[in-house]
Amino acid sequence: MARIHIVGAGIAGLACAVRLVRHGHAVHLHEAAAHAGGRCRSYHDAKLDRLIDNGNHLLLTANHAALGYVDEIGAHQTLQGPARAAFPFMDLRSGERWTVRPNGGPLPWWLLSRERRIPHTRLGAYLAGLRLAVAGPDDTVADCLDRTDPLWERFWEPLTVAALNTAPEEASARLLWMVVRATFARGEAACRPLIARHGLAASFVDPALAAVRAGGADIGFNRRLRAIAFAGDRARRLDFGEQQVDLADGDRLVLAVPPPVAAALLPDLEAPQEMRPIVNAHIRLPDRPALPPGLAEDLPLLGLIGGAAQWLVVRGDVVSLTVSAAAGLAEESGGDLAGRLWRDAAAALDLTLPDDPPIRIVKERRATFAQTPRALRRRPPARTRWANLLLAGDWTDTGYPATIESAVLSGWTAARACGNSR
Ligand SMILES: Cc1cc2nc3c(=O)[nH]c(=O)nc-3n(C[C@H](O)[C@H](O)[C@H](O)COP(=O)(O)OP(=O)(O)OC[C@H]3O[C@@H](n4cnc5c(N)ncnc54)[C@H](O)[C@@H]3O)c2cc1C
Known part of the structure; x- marks a missing residue:
């Protein structure tokens, strides 16, 4: 039976793998890290002694592919959000609050x-x-x-x-x-916002891995693809360092890695080049804070204007703040940044914060590609000039911003193309 090798177990690789095992394909999923999820992951943070996400991830009800994926892996119940769309905001300078309610x-x-x-x-x-x-x-x-x-x-x-x-x-x-x-x-x-109730892994990653495993796939962690050997119009060998994998006729390869990695593996690939950071701060409070007016119990999300952070989410006794397009901030030292974000949280939630609450700063320096007009022209389609090699990832040409929605769509497109390629 022909084998399909998927390299990268982020959301794109997982969405692709789930679809392929459902259709009875023999899948091998190779991941460089010791865990799946890529830029969308959760872990237990020892300093906070809490499960945290690498960063707040928000879906909207318009994200049909992302929600379809969550349904497909049986995790729909793990998302939470308000019954109606409402986005509370606060201007941190004046204290003014309002809610956008389409x-x-x-x-x-x-x-x-x-x-x-x-x-x-x-x-x-x-x-x-x-x-x-x-x-x-x-x-x-x-x-x-x-x-x-x-x-x-x-x-x-x-x-x-x-x-x-x-x-x-x-x-x-x-x-x-x-x-x-x-x-x-x-x-x-x-426009109804949704977040992962028990963290990103429980909604987007662990159930997908379970489905792929149940479909008989071979899943290998700590397997970093280092090079691809080509012959004629086909990829022929995958070099994982200590392990080499030959591709037989009929085998296919889906590269579901971030753009800089794909570009290094395929030197003539045209792909977006510049990446932009997102910084998140997770602060553990002594207790769950009282929510200010306007914040919904089922998704305590607050937009911030005039501070360092742009969004704040409360989950139990942890307050998480997000700074997107954080080019300047990502270079600041942890201590300065923690102080600034801490002050934003205190003003937004009207808290008298303890002197030194446990705080974890997560800097994702390559959170997404810079979504400039020039970069959009460099998004490649799933098919490549190699007959048995397909691309997936939020950065490929899905027409959507680099989000979970785009990652899922790209994974599905690559899965469909695997069914049709030689
Ligand atoms: C902090 C942050 C906040 C975000 N917020 C949102 C949000 O609110 N809403 C939203 O929809 N999206 C959000 N995103 C974007 C979303 O996380 C990404 O679009 C999505 O996770 C990308 O998935 P992917 O599979 O395309 O790529 P990745 O997650 O990058 O997956 C690629 C995988 O390939 C692996 N890999 C790399 N090199 C190799 C190699 N050589 N060999 C084998 N494996 C390799 C990596 O380890 C990784 O697991 C956010 C991202 C970040 C970082």
């Missing part, structure tokens, strides 16, 4: 109501957002929108940074419009 249906009548609009914003500023719809391929978000309008700081900038992990001055306007079209333009039901 209405049901595609007509955004909530914008007509001054009470429902974001404070100090005008209807005209929202309508000007339609400029994104006609953006050219080289336009950035900042090229299309007015940076002096209050809506910039209170909506467009946080949305761009959260959705694209790229500063709006360099982020693709077209990609942001794609996000708006799939979410806010479809109304409240497409």
